[in-house]
Amino acid sequence: MNQTAGNTIASNKQYDLIVIGSGPAGQKSAVQAAKLGKRVTLIERDRYLGGACVHRGTIPSKTLRENALRITHMRANAELSNFSLTDNLEMSVLIDRLDEVLKAHDMFMEKQIRRNHIDRFHGRASFIDKHHIEIVKPRGTPDILRAEQYTIATGSYPRTPSNIPIDHEHIYDSDSILSMLYLPKSLTVLGGGVIASEYASIFQALDVKVTMVDKYPLPLGFLDKDLTANFVHAFEHMGGHWIGETQVKKVFWDGHQVITECANGEVIQSEKLLCAAGRIANVKDLKLENINLTLNEQGLISVDDYLQTDVPGIFAAGDVIGPPALASTSMEQGRRVSCNAYNVKTGAMGQMIPIGIYGIPELSSVGLSECAARKEYGDIIVGKAIFEEIARGQISGIQDGMLKIVCDGKGEKILGVMIVGEGATELVHIGQMALLSHSSVDIFVESIFNFPTLAEAYRVAALSVIGQRKRHNKHY
Numbered sequence: 001m002n003q004t005a006g007n008t009i010a011s012n013k014q015y016d017l018i019v020i021g022s023g024p025a026g027q028k029s030a031v032q033a034a035k036l037g038k039r040v041t042l043i044e045r046d047r048y049l050g051g052a053c054v055h056r057g058t059i060p061s062k063t064l065r066e067n068a069l070r071i072t073h074m075r076a077n078a079e080l081s082n083f084s085l086t087d088n089l090e091m092s093v094l095i096d097r098l099d100e101v102l103k104a105h106d107m108f109m110e111k112q113i114r115r116n117h118i119d120r121f122h123g124r125a126s127f128i129d130k131h132h133i134e135i136v137k138p139r140g141t142p143d144i145l146r147a148e149q150y151t152i153a154t155g156s157y158p159r160t161p162s163n164i165p166i167d168h169e170h171i172y173d174s175d176s177i178l179s180m181l182y183l184p185k186s187l188t189v190l191g192g193g194v195i196a197s198e199y200a201s202i203f204q205a206l207d208v209k210v211t212m213v214d215k216y217p218l219p220l221g222f223l224d225k226d227l228t229a230n231f232v233h234a235f236e237h238m239g240g241h242w243i244g245e246t247q248v249k250k251v252f253w254d255g256h257q258v259i260t261e262c263a264n265g266e267v268i269q270s271e272k273l274l275c276a277a278g279r280i281a282n283v284k285d286l287k288l289e290n291i292n293l294t295l296n297e298q299g300l301i302s303v304d305d306y307l308q309t310d311v312p313g314i315f316a317a318g319d320v321i322g323p324p325a326l327a328s329t330s331m332e333q334g335r336r337v338s339c340n341a342y343n344v345k346t347g348a349m350g351q352m353i354p355i356g357i358y359g360i361p362e363l364s365s366v367g368l369s370e371c372a373a374r375k376e377y378g379d380i381i382v383g384k385a386i387f388e389e390i391a392r393g394q395i396s397g398i399q400d401g402m403l404k405i406v407c408d409g410k411g412e413k414i415l416g417v418m419i420v421g422e423g424a425t426e427l428v429h430i431g432q433m434a435l436l437s438h439s440s441v442d443i444f445v446e447s448i449f450n451f452p453t454l455a456e457a458y459r460v461a462a463l464s465v466i467g468q469r470k471r472h473n474k475h476y
Contacts, residue, residue, distance in 0.1 A: 009132045009144060013119070015039045017341065018133060018147040020125045020286070022049040024327045025318030026153030027109060028334035034116035036342050041119035041145065043135060045285075048102075049109040049120075058327055059101055060178050061198060065358055067094045068205040069422075072360070089183045094206070121145075126287040130311055149313050149341045152301060153334060154286065156279035156319035163250055164190065164275045170253045171273045174199070184208055184271040188260050190248055192219035194357050196276035197231065201359040204240040211241045211268055213260065218244060220357065223418070224369035226384075226404060230420040234361050234400040243268075251275075281320040298322060306340040307333055315341060329353055352435045356425035361400055364428035367416030367435050370406050379409035383441075383464030387421045390460065391452035398422050403457035405431070405441060411469030412440050423454050430458060441465050 016038035019030040027049070030042045042049075050059075113120055123137035128144065135143040158173035160166050168176040174195045185208065189200040192214030204210040212219065212235070218228045219242070232242050247263040251273060260268040280299040288294070293311050296302045300322040307315050317333035319325045339346045354366040373380045387393030387401025401421025407414055417431030434443055444462035449455045 009128060009146070012143045013041070013145055015041050015119070015145060015147040017041075017149045017151065017338065018043065018125075018145060019151040019153060020133075021151075021153035021155055021318070022046075022109070023153060023155050023318060023330065025155075025330040025334035025337075026151060027112075028331045029151040029153060029315075029317060029337045030118050030334075031112060031116050032335045032338035033342070034118050036338065036344065038338075038342065039119075040116075041121060041147075042113060043121045043123065043125045043133075045122070045124045047122065048106050049113070050102075050106060059105065061202070062358055063101060064094055064178065065198070065202050065360065068202045068360060071207075072205045091178065091180050091183060094183065124285050126285055127290045128287075130291045130314060150315065151334065151337050151341075152283070152286070152309075152314065152316040152320055153318045153330075154282045154320055156325070157282045158275070159278040159280050160275065161277055163248065164277070165252065166275060167253070170258050171251060171275065174274070174276050174279070177274050180272065186210075186270040186272070188213065188258060188268050188270040188273045189276060190214070190251075190260070190273065191276035191278070192216050192221070192244070193276060193278065194220070195279075196274070198357065198359045199274055199276065200240060201231070201235050201238070201361075204235060204238045205360045207239075209239065209270075210235075211243065211270065213243045213246055213248060213262065213268065215247055216244060220363065223355070223357075223363060223365060224404065224416075225371065226402065227363050227365065227418050227420045230400045230402055231359060231361065231363060235359075237400070238360075279319065279325070281322075283320060307337045308340065313341075324353060324355065326353075326355070328356075352432055354425075354428045354432050356428070358425065361398075361421045362424040363420045364424040365416065365418040366428050366432045367414070368406060369416055369418065370404070373406045373415045377408055377415065380415065381407045381409065381411040381465050381468050383407070383461040383466075383468070385457035385460035385464070387454065387457065390454060390457050392454050392456070393421070395452060396422070396454075398454075401454075403427065403454075403461050405444075405458070405461045405465055407441050407465050411465050412442075414439065414441050419457075421454070427454055427457070430455060 017033045017040045019026045019042045022042055022044040030040050033040045121135050123135040125133050125135050127133050132146050158175055166173050187203050187208050187210050189196050189212045197219045200210050200212045220228050249263045250261040252259055257269050258273040291311050301316040301320045303316050303321050307317055309316055315337040317337050318330035336346055352366055357363040383405045385403045387398045393401055398421050404418040406416040414434055419427050441462045444458040
């Protein structure tokens with residue numbers, strides 16, 4: 001650490017804001033501050049911008065999912081295509097466009113950073129004090145930078161239980177699962193969260209024999225039960241096996257296959273295993289103790305309503321602060337950090353944040369689930385539309401699809417929208433806009449939807465609600 005007389009730290013450069021991490025939260029924080037006329041630098045330890053979201057998570061998994069969907073459609077139309085997967089299929093074939101997608105995304109981000117005159121450093125950052133950081137670069141001497149404000153947006157990394165020996169060859173975590181050379185014949189997935197559910201359903205769609213094991217009764221327990229029930233039905237209809245309320249005792253590679261021993265005595269054998277036991281804040285190299293910042297009980301950084309930590313001038317956004325840990329919310333949190341740091345007024349952080357889960361089928365929701373609505377409002381009215389009863393659902397062969405609208409007891413105020421089925425993550429935004437504009441459920445009946453579209457499901461579900469309300473059911 002370089003110091004001058006009087007223990008003053010000599011810094012190479014001074015900035016208004018230093019952003020640590022170039023994922024969705026960090027990128028948006030840096031760009032927003034630059035647009036406010038601030039001197040900004042962005043620090044990323046990886047060679048490329050984007051963080052785990054771009055290179056190990058969201059984009060790679062969704063690229064694999066697209067090919068899994070294509071294969072599913074070809075199987076469904078076997079009479080037209082006579083399709084089958086080859087043995088020992090290389091994973092690189094299934095994510096064939098990944099390099100192209102990543103390069104395009106990286107180029108876009110690079111241009112955006114340069115266009116907004118944001119400095120960029122490649123290296124590992126650690127705090128010296130609340131105004132200075134040291135950057136250890138791959139080559140050359142370390143840099144010391146100074147700033148009045150900081151955004152910590154370093155993301156997360158997989159949580160590894162002590163009884164799961166991750167070797168990245170037979171037993172993988174969510175960051176390494178796509179490094180497999182070949183598509184396995186069988187896969188055990190430990191966990192029932194978003195990452196576990198997405199990968200389990202994607203690999204099952206690729207005709208891998210998948211077994212999901214979790215300690216909870218159903219996967220995705222935070223979602224509406226109708227959605228999770230449909231997801232499990234679709235997963236098992238494809239050939240997958242769900243084992244709930246089961247603790248894993250031991251996992252090991254016996255030289256031929258991965259053995260999973262459960263506490264109830266059940267033994268599961270598979271070619272590969274994915275451990276998706278959650279993620280924890282990626283702050284181990286930041287030396288947070290130098291600024292007296294400690295993690296909470298969940299291993300995350302706590303922030304206030306302005307996304308500021310316990311240390312004035314130090315903000316945090318994205319996965320490091322925990323749920324909902326979505327790329328979409330991380331982007332908005334990053335933007336708001338810079339607005340809050342420089343006293344730019346913003347509206348309240350939207351409570352109507354849509355959740356999108358890219359399994360097969362997709363699941364998405366916004367607002368209150370049926371269970372949460374009953375707890376808060378007591379009497380409610382629920383309307384449902386089954387995709388198989390919608391013309392576009394039949395045309396597209398969408399099974400296990402459903403749209404559900406939850407309203408208050410009068411059957412007027414929309415409380416939540418839940419969707420399962422292909423296209424759910426796009427369709428949910430219609431419900432989101434209705435919630436944000438405080439529209440009555442009648443808007444879905446009074447509006448005209450293109451025919452045939454899945455969006456018609458809103459009209460069908462709304463008519464179900466209206467048919468149940470006593471005072472107005474004669475109007476339709």
